[in-house]
Amino acid sequence: MRRNRLFHQNDTEEAQIDLTPMLDIVFIMLIFFIVSTSFVQESGVKVERPVASTGSKQNQTAQLVGISESGQIWLNHQRIDIRLLSSSLNQIKATQPRLAVIIEADKRSTTGELIKVIDVLRQAGIPYRVATQKSSVN
Incomplete structure (x- = not known):
């Protein structure tokens, strides 16, 4: 029991x-x-991107170079002179060999500033893209 x-x-x-x-x-x-997770980086300046109907989404992470409406150039949340942009990007390229740059130019900025930035990137041999907004009209 x-x-x-x-x-x-x-x-x-x-x-x-x-x-x-x-x-x-x-x-x-x-x-x-x-x-x-890849975090979204910002150039440090608020820009209004121009609209392009042929724009495409890019998944590659890259350094952002911003061009404000007044023509100021920004890299890593700091305003930078165009003459120092090349050396700053070369320093970053030393640590990131596959460096790519996305240029965020305000649609009201001058074409001259954009061309100066593109010229610096070409001389440094750094691939670049220009950021735009996708057009809502198809």
Whole structure:
């Protein structure tokens, strides 16, 4: 009789699921997604991009060079003189050999400033793209 009582007590206990391994996996996945996410960089100046119907989305991460409405040039959230742009980009290129640049020029900025920046990039041998907004009219 005593033996039946012991077995009977064990049968009434409910099995519990250990959630610790599942939580470990969830946290590891969370860390993976945070680390692997590419964050949007900004040039440091608010620009209104011109509209282009042939624009396409670029997934490559790149340095952003901004040209404000007044013709100021920005790199890494700092205003920079056009004469220093080449040396600054070459320093970045030393640490990032596959450096590419996206030029964010305000649509009200002068073409002359854009051409100066493009000229510096060509002389440094750095590939570049000009950022635009996709046209809403197709």
